[in-house]
Amino acid sequence: MALRDFFGRLRGGNAPQPVPEQPQAAAPAPVQEAPLPEPEAPPVETPPPEAEAPAKTGWFARLKAGLSRSTAKLTESVVSLLHKRRLDDEALEELEETLITADLGVAASRRIVEGFRRTRFGKEVTDEEVKAALADEIATILEPVAQPLEVIPARAPHVVLVVGVNGTGKTTTIAKLGRHYAEQGLKIGFVAGDTFRAAAVEQLQVWAGRTSARFFAPSKPGADAAGLAFDALSTARADGLDLLLVDTAGRLHNKSALMEELRKIIRVIKRVDEAAPHSVLLVLDATTGQNAVQQVKVFKEMVDVTGLAVTKLDGSAKGGVVVALAQEFGLPVHMVGVGEKAEDLRPFAARDFARGLMGLD
Numbered sequence: 001m002a003l004r005d006f007f008g009r010l011r012g013g014n015a016p017q018p019v020p021e022q023p024q025a026a027a028p029a030p031v032q033e034a035p036l037p038e039p040e041a042p043p044v045e046t047p048p049p050e051a052e053a054p055a056k057t058g059w060f061a062r063l064k065a066g067l068s069r070s071t072a073k074l075t076e077s078v079v080s081l082l083h084k085r086r087l088d089d090e091a092l093e094e095l096e097e098t099l100i101t102a103d104l105g106v107a108a109s110r111r112i113v114e115g116f117r118r119t120r121f122g123k124e125v126t127d128e129e130v131k132a133a134l135a136d137e138i139a140t141i142l143e144p145v146a147q148p149l150e151v152i153p154a155r156a157p158h159v160v161l162v163v164g165v166n167g168t169g170k171t172t173t174i175a176k177l178g179r180h181y182a183e184q185g186l187k188i189g190f191v192a193g194d195t196f197r198a199a200a201v202e203q204l205q206v207w208a209g210r211t212s213a214r215f216f217a218p219s220k221p222g223a224d225a226a227g228l229a230f231d232a233l234s235t236a237r238a239d240g241l242d243l244l245l246v247d248t249a250g251r252l253h254n255k256s257a258l259m260e261e262l263r264k265i266i267r268v269i270k271r272v273d274e275a276a277p278h279s280v281l282l283v284l285d286a287t288t289g290q291n292a293v294q295q296v297k298v299f300k301e302m303v304d305v306t307g308l309a310v311t312k313l314d315g316s317a318k319g320g321v322v323v324a325l326a327q328e329f330g331l332p333v334h335m336v337g338v339g340e341k342a343e344d345l346r347p348f349a350a351r352d353f354a355r356g357l358m359g360l361d
């Protein structure tokens with residue numbers, strides 16, 4: 001089967017269309033283990049092909065709305081700082097500080113300001129010019145990392161190990177990805193590798209039911225996640241699944257135990273398929289700001305992270321952290337989440353994100 005990407009080439013000629021909104025997690029649940037509402041599973045209808053363009057606009061609008069708190073924080077201070085003012089050394093220094101305060105990180109902020117210095121030093125700039133120029137600089141930083149998650153069904157199955165601190169959105173992201181790929185016709189499996197939390201297992205099971213994904217549950221609470229992953233991958237191979245999404249625990253308070261657990265999962269699944277896991281997706285919660293940067297460092301020490309998903313941009317004023325992540329690590333940012341619904345997880349697009357962040361269309 002051909003190479004397939006997350007929302008990319010996978011769409012192919014007979015582009016599958018977005019499905020109507022399906023109510024999922026009804027209210028934003030601050031408690032991670034809050035049970036999900038019963039699956040409602042309305043009939044999945046396929047809108048006509050013309051729905052493609054409006055859907056894209058709809059997503060940008062949602063991204064922009066989701067980023068609005070970050071946008072407000074960033075643009076209000078930048079605009080008041082530079083309003084009717086020449087871009088001299090002092091102004092540029094203040095701009096750099098403002099960007100750092102908006103979670104863009106020291107290195108990216110410096111890079112952006114250097115861009116301003118080269119092109120606009122000594123000039124007076126309008127508010128709109130400032131926003132557009134900032135968006136351009138930010139897009140330049142984001143472009144190299146805006147890469148889709150490549151899922152290759154021919155790997156039979158492609159294995160994605162999903163890691164991250166508890167509450168960042170791992171299970172939800174698995175559910176959203178699973179639903180997307182199931183709609184593309186792939187045979188999906190979910191592995192409930194966060195075996196200690198019964199609610200976490202149940203949460204994934206509910207999603208599996210909605211998605212018609214095969215569900216691999218631990219034999220009992222606290223069962224060995226590596227053993228579960230081994231069995232799941234063996235079965236998935238035998239049954240011809242295309243994609244296996246492996247949930248994991250994220251108990252970072254016991255770092256060495258978590259590292260051992262993740263490494264064991266990887267070791268053990270390699271006995272079934274030497275090349276697995278084909279992707280190690282680290283899920284980060286944007287509301288944690290600079291903490292997310294720290295989490296990348298910690299998880300990179302534990303496992304070979306291949307890409308990032310950044311969730312909860314809708315609830316965050318710290319969306320600028322995506323820029324810091326891009327600058328600091330250069331790891332692919334595959335997707336961003338701006339809500340709890342399946343369609344709120346989308347591929348990461350550098351220019352859209354940069355313009356959305358600056359409140360531009």
Ligand SMILES: Nc1nc2c(ncn2[C@@H]2O[C@H](COP(=O)(O)OP(=O)(O)O)[C@@H](O)[C@H]2O)c(=O)[nH]1
Nearest residue numbers: 029166167168169170171172311312337338339
């Ligand atoms: N607002 C918002 N909530 C999200 C997003 N992604 C996940 N969540 C919520 O965050 C909470 C924790 O997610 P969960 O997937 O259980 O995290 P896990 O512990 O890493 O598996 C749940 O209530 C999710 O609905 C997002 O992009 N936006």
Ligand SMILES: [Mg+2]
Nearest residue numbers: 170171194200
């Ligand atoms: Mg979970």
